[in-house]
Amino acid sequence: MSFSFDHLFQGFVTALSLQNLMWALIGCFIGTLVGVLPGIGPASGIAILLPLTTVLPPTSAIIMMAAIYYGAMYGGSTTAIVVNIPGEASSVPTAIDGYEMAKQGRAGPALAICAISSFVAGTLGLIGLTFFAPLLADVAVVFGPPEYFALMFMALTLIISLSGRALLKGVISMAIGLTTSLIGQDPLTGAARLTFGFPQLLAGVDFISVIVGLFAISEVMINVESRISAISQKIGNWMPTWADIKQSFPAMVRSSGIGFFLGLLPGVTPSVTTFVAYDVEKRMSKTPERFGKGAIEGVAAPEGANNATSTAGFVPLFSFGIPTAPSMAVLLGGLMMYGLQPGPMLFKENPEFVWAIIASMYIGNIMLIILNLPLVGMWARICVIPFYILGPMIVFFSVLGTYSVRFLAFDVWVMTLFGVIGYFMRKFGYPIAPMVLAAVVTQMMETSLGQSMLMSQGSLLILLKRPISAVFMILAFLSIGRGIWIQMRTKAPEIAIEETD
Amino acid sequence: MKTIRQADIIVGCFLALLGLFIVYAASNIRIGVERALSPRFFPSVLGYTILVCGAGLALKSWRFKGEDPAIQWPDRQGLRTIVACLALLSAYIFLMKPLGLPIVTFLYVTANIWYLRPEKKSVAILSGIALGIISYVVFIHYLQLSFPVGFLLERLGLEG
Amino acid sequence: MKKFAVALTVSLVACAFVLASVAGAAEFPRKRVTYNICFNPGGESDITARLQEQTLKKYLGQDVSIQYKIGGGGAVCWAELTKTAPDGYTIAGHNLPHTILQPMEMGDAGYKTLDLKQVYMFEITPNVLMVRKDAPYNTLKEFLDYAKSKPAGSITVGGSATSSANDLGVAMLNRATGLKLTYVPFTGTGAAVPALLGGHVSALMSYSPMCIQYKDKFKFLGMMSEKRMKVTPDVPTFKEQGYDLVEGAYRGVAAPPGTPDAIVKVLADAFDKTMRDPEVQKRMDQYGFETLYMGPAESLALVKKKTAEYEVIMKELNRVKK
Numbered sequence: 001m002s003f004s005f006d007h008l009f010q011g012f013v014t015a016l017s018l019q020n021l022m023w024a025l026i027g028c029f030i031g032t033l034v035g036v037l038p039g040i041g042p043a044s045g046i047a048i049l050l051p052l053t054t055v056l057p058p059t060s061a062i063i064m065m066a067a068i069y070y071g072a073m074y075g076g077s078t079t080a081i082v083v084n085i086p087g088e089a090s091s092v093p094t095a096i097d098g099y100e101m102a103k104q105g106r107a108g109p110a111l112a113i114c115a116i117s118s119f120v121a122g123t124l125g126l127i128g129l130t131f132f133a134p135l136l137a138d139v140a141v142v143f144g145p146p147e148y149f150a151l152m153f154m155a156l157t158l159i160i161s162l163s164g165r166a167l168l169k170g171v172i173s174m175a176i177g178l179t180t181s182l183i184g185q186d187p188l189t190g191a192a193r194l195t196f197g198f199p200q201l202l203a204g205v206d207f208i209s210v211i212v213g214l215f216a217i218s219e220v221m222i223n224v225e226s227r228i229s230a231i232s233q234k235i236g237n238w239m240p241t242w243a244d245i246k247q248s249f250p251a252m253v254r255s256s257g258i259g260f261f262l263g264l265l266p267g268v269t270p271s272v273t274t275f276v277a278y279d280v281e282k283r284m285s286k287t288p289e290r291f292g293k294g295a296i297e298g299v300a301a302p303e304g305a306n307n308a309t310s311t312a313g314f315v316p317l318f319s320f321g322i323p324t325a326p327s328m329a330v331l332l333g334g335l336m337m338y339g340l341q342p343g344p345m346l347f348k349e350n351p352e353f354v355w356a357i358i359a360s361m362y363i364g365n366i367m368l369i370i371l372n373l374p375l376v377g378m379w380a381r382i383c384v385i386p387f388y389i390l391g392p393m394i395v396f397f398s399v400l401g402t403y404s405v406r407f408l409a410f411d412v413w414v415m416t417l418f419g420v421i422g423y424f425m426r427k428f429g430y431p432i433a434p435m436v437l438a439a440v441v442t443q444m445m446e447t448s449l450g451q452s453m454l455m456s457q458g459s460l461l462i463l464l465k466r467p468i469s470a471v472f473m474i475l476a477f478l479s480i481g482r483g484i485w486i487q488m489r490t491k492a493p494e495i496a497i498e499e500t501d
Numbered sequence: 502m503k504t505i506r507q508a509d510i511i512v513g514c515f516l517a518l519l520g521l522f523i524v525y526a527a528s529n530i531r532i533g534v535e536r537a538l539s540p541r542f543f544p545s546v547l548g549y550t551i552l553v554c555g556a557g558l559a560l561k562s563w564r565f566k567g568e569d570p571a572i573q574w575p576d577r578q579g580l581r582t583i584v585a586c587l588a589l590l591s592a593y594i595f596l597m598k599p600l601g602l603p604i605v606t607f608l609y610v611t612a613n614i615w616y617l618r619p620e621k622k623s624v625a626i627l628s629g630i631a632l633g634i635i636s637y638v639v640f641i642h643y644l645q646l647s648f649p650v651g652f653l654l655e656r657l658g659l660e661g
Numbered sequence: 662m663k664k665f666a667v668a669l670t671v672s673l674v675a676c677a678f679v680l681a682s683v684a685g686a687a688e689f690p691r692k693r694v695t696y697n698i699c700f701n702p703g704g705e706s707d708i709t710a711r712l713q714e715q716t717l718k719k720y721l722g723q724d725v726s727i728q729y730k731i732g733g734g735g736a737v738c739w740a741e742l743t744k745t746a747p748d749g750y751t752i753a754g755h756n757l758p759h760t761i762l763q764p765m766e767m768g769d770a771g772y773k774t775l776d777l778k779q780v781y782m783f784e785i786t787p788n789v790l791m792v793r794k795d796a797p798y799n800t801l802k803e804f805l806d807y808a809k810s811k812p813a814g815s816i817t818v819g820g821s822a823t824s825s826a827n828d829l830g831v832a833m834l835n836r837a838t839g840l841k842l843t844y845v846p847f848t849g850t851g852a853a854v855p856a857l858l859g860g861h862v863s864a865l866m867s868y869s870p871m872c873i874q875y876k877d878k879f880k881f882l883g884m885m886s887e888k889r890m891k892v893t894p895d896v897p898t899f900k901e902q903g904y905d906l907v908e909g910a911y912r913g914v915a916a917p918p919g920t921p922d923a924i925v926k927v928l929a930d931a932f933d934k935t936m937r938d939p940e941v942q943k944r945m946d947q948y949g950f951e952t953l954y955m956g957p958a959e960s961l962a963l964v965k966k967k968t969a970e971y972e973v974i975m976k977e978l979n980r981v982k983k
Binding site for chain 1: 508530538558586590606614624628645648
Binding site: 043044047050051054140141142143144145184185191192199202203204206266267316320321322323328329330332333334336337339344345348406407408447450451454457 | 701702703704707708711712714715726727728729730731732733734736737740741767769770771814815817843844845846847848851852854855856858859860861862873874875876877878944947948
């Protein structure tokens with residue numbers, strides 16, 4: 001896939017036809033909805049809608065599916081900010097500062113910055129995709145199993161900054177998250193692990209149930225016990241000030257870069273890159289103590305990263321036919337329904353199709369910001385809905401979302417259990433974000449370590465022999481060392497996650 | 502468990518035991534074929550991590566002397582509300598298969614709103630009906646997801 | 662009173678189930694059929710189901726809803742299927758050798774091979790050994806000679822999952838040549854591709870659709886089939902290169918144990934018509950799937966034949982649960 005203005009121009013002509021515009025708009029709208037609903041992610045959203053799109057011509061159908069994917073990245077942050085319930089795992093870091101802002105009556109500006117950051121990152125990512133795809137494609141395959149392990153290992157050390165002074169509690173939260181996702185059959189070998197003799201546990205614990213339980217259900221419990229009538233009575237100003245934009249703009253650009261480059265790697269989903277972007281922003285900041293207390297950069301960074309990541313995923317998809325995320329795999333599978341050959345050949349043989357989709361993504365990003373900014377006021381009003389109505393509604397959508405992943409009632413019970421666990425974690429001051437991060441990266445970490453050891457015939461030194469993985473490993477160990485040092489130095493109790501070093 | 506320090510000591514000890522249990526459970530994983538990375542490796546490492554951190558937390562809190570914040574436990578009525586809401590949620594999941602999603606959704610939403618705000622009965626019933634209908638029309642009928650329809654609706658011939 | 666209410670509810674529910682299943686047998690199908698896919702979207706099972714979907718609807722006269730139940734290399738989905746009401750309204754994609762090897766290797770996989778009621782076996786994708794386009798070897802023999810010249814175990818071959826046709830294929834090749842190629846499992850066919858593109862493994866053992874999808878990126882050294890596939894005439898078989906190795910993944914559909922034969926027949930007929938539909942046929946060829954037309958009896962015979970075959974190989978490899 002190489003760039004030519006002719007192709008791009010043709011793409012815009014196709015994408016701007018009335019019919020394709022309409023499907024892009026519908027896709028953006030459904031995507032926003034999919035993002036908002038807890039449990040229902042873009043992958044299941046696209047898979048569910050796939051059979052309904054068979055009436056459309058292929059280009060329109062894929063334009064709509066792609067719009068659902070990046071539209072979900074806009075929507076996921078809404079409930080994270082307004083009611084502290086991330087719609088997707090990738091919005092977990094957004095909730096940290098976003099919900100604090102909402103509590104201060106600044107839900108409007110937070111939502112608006114999210115939309116703007118998504119737009120900036122989405123557009124920057126698209127420019128990368130349009131002009132540099134052939135150059136960038138090689139990045140996607142530079143990473144082998146050792147590099148993936150090292151990257152994921154480094155990502156885990158982010159818990160040090162996610163847990164602030166409560167480092168021991170952060171590590172415990174992480175270890176429990178990791179252990180939970182090991183339950184069931186090993187994805188590669190099928191060996192039954194940690195099932196304690198319960199056959200139901202063979203199916204494993206789906207991490208969506210864990211996330212929805214930890215956030216949605218425990219949030220409802222916290223709110224009903226204090227009989228609050230609504231989450232916030234204050235709405236305040238809807239629009240962000242210039243100062244807000246100026247403050248968060250560098251974060252938008254940085255997170256676009258981070259999200260984009262990590263997003264080129266197959267398997268590195270937005271759920272990982274948003275954590276990394278949040279961490280980097282916190283470290284770069286001159287006032288890291290504001291993070292966790294409503295720092296606007298803490299909202300802009302993850303939102304930028306997830307949009308850039310979702311756009312970057314199209315680079316290996318278009319160049320090699322490799323899907324980087326489950327949603328991409330569904331999209332690729334969808335192509336076959338239309339008689340298109342997935343894999344690198346498609347994009348060689350049908351360039352007009354590929355370019356129409358890229359062009360439609362520019363248009364979709366503009367649509368999403370137009371769609372989202374005026375809606376900020378409406379979304380912000382969710383938090384003034386009386387909680388006795390909002391609470392049961394949240395539970396309803398949580399049950400629906402969790403159940404629809406695999407249609408196992410077991411998953412819904414797991415969600416309930418993690419609701420209770422999340423409740424106690426909040427009461428005892430354990431950070432929840434590390435558990436989510438751990439649940440997301442475990443499988444890839446273990447798989448890639450196993451593969452690395454096969455490649456090296458059992459030697460762990462392979463992780464230090466290959467330059468890229470060596471860099472990640474060294475960074476990870478430095479980070480751990482620093483965390484331990486800070487831990488030894490402070491004498492404060494393991495209490496609050498808000499108070500950071 | 503009135504304060505964070507007390508909670509940390511108790512939970513820390515519990516976690517240490519949990520870690521021990523995970524280490525034990527990991528040692529029982531069947532290895533089968535010899536592999537480069539034993540399927541026991543990750544679970545054991547994590548078990549030890551939880552064991553050490555749990556014990557460390559308990560010890561650290563034991564030795565800690567200073568300002569010890571209290572945990573914000575709910576009052577008696579708050580506790581009752583939480584238990585009731587969890588019981589309703591359990592009933593919701595439990596009855597989903599026999600009653601079907603639309604009916605059980607109606608019952609759950611109505612009952613929960615009713616319980617939380619008894620003076621708003623009409624709101625409760627209307628919300629229940631609305632979500633019940635949404636669950637049927639959107640998720641079962643239109644999106645064709647295999648949620649249980651329930652025998653009552655099946656008898657009525659509403660099967661998706 | 663309480664006891665009475667419980668008893669009443671229980672008996673009502675039981676009646677409803679009985680009524681539903683009796684009514685179901687009379688004229689099947691009366692409602693939507695759920696077709697569960699046990700692997701990730703975008704994989705071979707999903708792709709085949711998507712190819713069948715529209716045509717299958719036509720011949721079944723009812724909607725078909727494709728849903729995913731992923732986990733444990735398919736075991737979650739199959740274990741769940743054995744606990745599903747045997748009314749024919751829920752079927753699942755099923756794969757050989759997975760459904761034979763999982764219970765064999767693990768002892769308890771949550772289901773037994775013969776629990777799955779065979780409906781129809783519709784495709785086979787033979788194993789194919791491939792290397793990167795710029796690799797210094799062009800034929801199977803050159804590759805094997807190269808491997809011989811290197812220390813044992815240092816040549817890695819990627820593939821999809823453990824105890825899969827890919828895994829067995831490498832084990833069989835090792836046994837036939839006396840080499841020690843190291844098999845590196847990935848979480849799916851697609852996940853292994855970047856590893857070969859990036860040169861992290863020396864070769865891939867994967868399935869026939871790759872010969873078409875990646876024809877300008879990879880070289881295909883040999884296919885483990887009886888004869889060359891007509892859509893990939895340039896890919897030689899292992900047999901013609903002197904190694905009598907035939908292995909691949911079979912895909913079909915299965916119903917819950919105890920599904921009445923009359924219902925299975927309706928489903929099998931619909932699948933048969935679907936697979937013989939010219940449009941479906943064209944797509945299957947286009948993507949490199951070899952179509953099979955095996956009804957319930959033939960599929961069962963295949964499962965039994967393969968079970969006996971795998972038992973020998975697995976014992977030799979010392980991989981049977983003791």
